[in-house]
Amino acid sequence: MMTESEKAEFCSETWVSIVREYLTEALSGKNLEGIQFSFCEVFTDPPAHLLEQDETKIGWYVAVTNGELTVNRGLLEDADYTITCDYQTVLPLARMVFGDSPEGAAKAQKAVETATAEGKMKREGDPEAIAKYPVLAAAFTKLHDTLARRTR
Numbered sequence: 001m002m003t004e005s006e007k008a009e010f011c012s013e014t015w016v017s018i019v020r021e022y023l024t025e026a027l028s029g030k031n032l033e034g035i036q037f038s039f040c041e042v043f044t045d046p047p048a049h050l051l052e053q054d055e056t057k058i059g060w061y062v063a064v065t066n067g068e069l070t071v072n073r074g075l076l077e078d079a080d081y082t083i084t085c086d087y088q089t090v091l092p093l094a095r096m097v098f099g100d101s102p103e104g105a106a107k108a109q110k111a112v113e114t115a116t117a118e119g120k121m122k123r124e125g126d127p128e129a130i131a132k133y134p135v136l137a138a139a140f141t142k143l144h145d146t147l148a149r150r151t152r
Helices: 013-026 087-094 102-117 134-141 143-148
Strands: 036-044 057-065 068-073 081-086 121-125
Touching: 013 057, 013 068, 013 134, 013 143, 036 087, 081 087, 087 102, 102 121, 134 143
Parallel strands: 036 081
Antiparallel strands: 036 057, 057 068, 081 121
16 A cells, blocks of 8 residues: 555556555445446557557456446546546646645636547546445545546
């Protein structure tokens, strides 16, 4: 287990393990029965050393099915909500801590709008899917900033 000050390369196996540890702890003791939810982030043009043989993109996903939480590196077809983005475009956003900063959130929103307009980011599925499950939405609230502090 890594210390909270150690950083991991974005979307590496170690980075995904940080996601898994955080969500497992945030959801510990919570009732996940009846929840059917999945989310996937896909990154195009990642560094070659992060690619599996014959692959051209990487990603990670979270799924909750029949009370079971799964967080893994890889791609999940037919997720409730999928974000696909160019790796180098999303990397600065992945490192950006928003906290309670309206300025930081506005800067990130502008970057997302620009990436979308340039065709470097697309969103598919239901962006409000997680809102159906308040226990998950609460766990995801601090996920981005937690990861941003640990991302190199």
